[in-house]
Amino acid sequence: MNTLPGRRTRVLAATTATAGLMLVAACTSTGNGGSGSKTAAGGVELVKAGQLTTCTHLPYPPFQSEIDGKVQGFDVSLIDLVAKDLGVKQEILDTPFENFKTGAFLNAGKCDLAAAGMTITAERKKNVDFSDPYFDATQAVLVDKNSGVNSLADVKAKGVKLGAQAQTTGEDYAKSKGFDPVSFESSDAVINGLRTGQVKAVIIDYPVVQGWLKDKANADKFKVVDNLKTGEQYGFTVKKGNTKLREAINKAIAKAKSDGTYKKLYEQWIGPYDASVASPSAS
Numbered sequence: 001m002n003t004l005p006g007r008r009t010r011v012l013a014a015t016t017a018t019a020g021l022m023l024v025a026a027c028t029s030t031g032n033g034g035s036g037s038k039t040a041a042g043g044v045e046l047v048k049a050g051q052l053t054t055c056t057h058l059p060y061p062p063f064q065s066e067i068d069g070k071v072q073g074f075d076v077s078l079i080d081l082v083a084k085d086l087g088v089k090q091e092i093l094d095t096p097f098e099n100f101k102t103g104a105f106l107n108a109g110k111c112d113l114a115a116a117g118m119t120i121t122a123e124r125k126k127n128v129d130f131s132d133p134y135f136d137a138t139q140a141v142l143v144d145k146n147s148g149v150n151s152l153a154d155v156k157a158k159g160v161k162l163g164a165q166a167q168t169t170g171e172d173y174a175k176s177k178g179f180d181p182v183s184f185e186s187s188d189a190v191i192n193g194l195r196t197g198q199v200k201a202v203i204i205d206y207p208v209v210q211g212w213l214k215d216k217a218n219a220d221k222f223k224v225v226d227n228l229k230t231g232e233q234y235g236f237t238v239k240k241g242n243t244k245l246r247e248a249i250n251k252a253i254a255k256a257k258s259d260g261t262y263k264k265l266y267e268q269w270i271g272p273y274d275a276s277v278a279s280p281s282a283s
Contacts, residue, residue, distance in 0.1 A: 040086035044244045047109050052083040052090045055111035057097040059188050062211040062269040063117035064092070074207075074269035075115040078134065079236070081261065082252040097167045097186075103128040106239040113238050113245060117205060119169045120235040129240050131249040133233035139170050140206040141226035147200040152177070152226045155201045163199035165190050169232055170203045194222065203228075210271050 038049045047053055056075070059065035064073040071092045083090040095105055100118055105111045106128060119137065120130050143149045147160060155162050156179065164171035164181040174181040182199050184190045187208050193199050206227055213219045238245045256262040263273050 040088050042086065042244060042248055044086055044248055045242075046086075046088065047112055048091075050088050052079065052086060052088050052113070053111045054079055054090055054092045055095050055099065055105045055114040056092055056116045057100070057186070058094045059186060060117050060208065061187070062207060064115065074135075074265060075117060075236075077265045077269065078253065078256065078262075079113070079115050079249075081256055082249050085248060085252055097165075100124070100237065101127065101167065103237065103239065106237065112242075113236055113249065115236050117207070117234055118237065119232045121169070124237070127240070128237040129242065129246050130235035130237055131246055132253055133235050134253050135207075135234040137230075137232045137234055138206045139173055139203055139228040139230050139232070140209040140224050141201060141203050141228070142194065142209050142212070142222050143201040143225050144194065144197075145221060145223050149201055150225050152203070152228070154225070155179070160201050161199045163190055163193045163202040165204055168204070169230070170205060173228065173230060174203050191218070201225075205232075207270050214271075 038046050040046055040052075054076075056064045056071075058071070060073075062073055063075040064071055066072075076090070076092070080090050093105070093111055095111075097116065099105050100114050100116055101124055103114075106114060114128070117135075117137075118124075120133060124130070141152045141155065143155075143160075149155055149158060149160050154160070156177075162174060162179050162181045163184055164174050165187055166183040166185055171181055171183060181203070182193065184193055187204060190202050190204055191212055194202050206224075209224060213222070213224075236249050238249070253262075256265070266273050
């Protein structure tokens with residue numbers, strides 16, 4: 001994702017919600033769901049009539065971030081396809097990332113689903129149901145070009161301070177390799193930590209790094225020195241037992257891959273299309 005300045009807290013064309021902000025994403029037209037019914041097309045039950053409410057954590061480009069006053073990104077565009085199939089619009093609730101491990105907002109009826117560039121893990125499956133995987137991800141090590149670091153092994157050998165986003169698999173991976181990474185709340189904070197010298201290297205999902213490096217200023221200053229194939233796959237989550245919504249998400253993903261929409265969105269938000277990512281193996 002492209003890098004944005006510090007996280008903004010104003011409400012975008014919506015009202016303030018508990019523990020988060022309701023943000024309007026690219027909206028689809030209201031259809032079968034209707035503004036007065038909580039039952040959308042296919043018998044999918046929604047927490048709010050006429051809308052598909054998505055929990056996320058901003059910013060996390062290229063998957064979701066606020067651009068020109070609107071939440072946009074790869075995840076947002078894919079879930080817009082689900083909303084369209086259901087005949088409703090998508091709205092987004094910005095929530096703490098730790099919420100995605102517990103499924104708290106899903107269980108409390110604040111959101112219908114969560115979309116946050118989220119890795120499918122056995123631990124998370126205990127609390128939520130995942131969609132089919134829609135993206136294969138790797139972890140990248142990004143460093144300051146003047147750091148003298150050329151690999152993750154170098155980070156450890158040279159005692160370079162490493163950063164990672166809190167509550168993520170990148171942070172977990174770093175800890176599993178014996179690092180004690182500086183923990184940042186958001187991806188925006190991670191890149192700012194690297195810019196300001198709080199850390200000299202960071203480990204984070206490679207698609208995020210791809211987005212950062214689209215900015216020439218970042219590309220001039222930073223470089224990728226390792227791409228770690230950790231076997232991660234992203235999935236969207238729903239409340240445990242919400243089979244109809246999970247199936248609606250899977251149907252939209254499959255259709256997008258078969259009709260070329262997935263490829264188009266991938267190239268728009270992430271970069272050159274990689275067919276192996278478009279067809280991840282079953283999680």
